[in-house]
Amino acid sequence: MNRDLSQIRKDFIKDELHAAELNSSPFLQFKEWLNEAIDKGEHEPTAMTLCTVNTEGIPSARVVLLKKLEEESGFWFFTNYSSKKGLELEENKNAAVNFFWAGMERQVRITGVVEKVSPKESDEYFYSRPEDSQLSAITSPQSQVIESRQQLEDWYEEAKQKEIKRPDNWGGYALIPTEMEFWQGRSGRLHDRIRYRWINSNWQKERLAP
Structure with a gap:
């Protein structure tokens, strides 16, 4: 059966976002939103879409799970180093992740550079x-x-x-952010978007047009 997808839409009315009320640290702000997503029963609150790019500039996206978050070491996930994403990260360490919590009408977009965590840290999680x-x-x-x-x-x-x-080709990665954007759905598609950028060793906040 053919469906008219252009008519599938939902208005967003649950919250609003004010830059002055957000934490000066995007990590602390993210933890607040993640804890709220967990407490409110969002489905798979730690699920994030990971985007990588190969040497030909062709992107790939898949869902992985956030397993650790620290301001000093970034966003952690674990996988097979010989997988498609592992090989692409070996070629190009720039990556992005996206969290979407539909029940709260929120998403967070994060861009940064990925590094492997230590074998010891991979062992600890694996076991x-x-x-x-x-x-x-x-x-x-x-x-x-x-x-x-x-x-x-x-x-x-x-x-x-x-x-x-633990296989030698299986372990953790940490995404170290250079940019984090917090998105709150608003009525009439006039969404709130607040972006943090790491500039001159400080996080700077700015509002983006929806």
């Missing part, structure tokens, strides 16, 4: 995961073509018979 998640990380040659689902499940069963150890 904190449920065993089935550890086995999946060991089993999956992420982003590579495989023969069948059965082949993947066979590899999983084989991994269960061996000692569980």
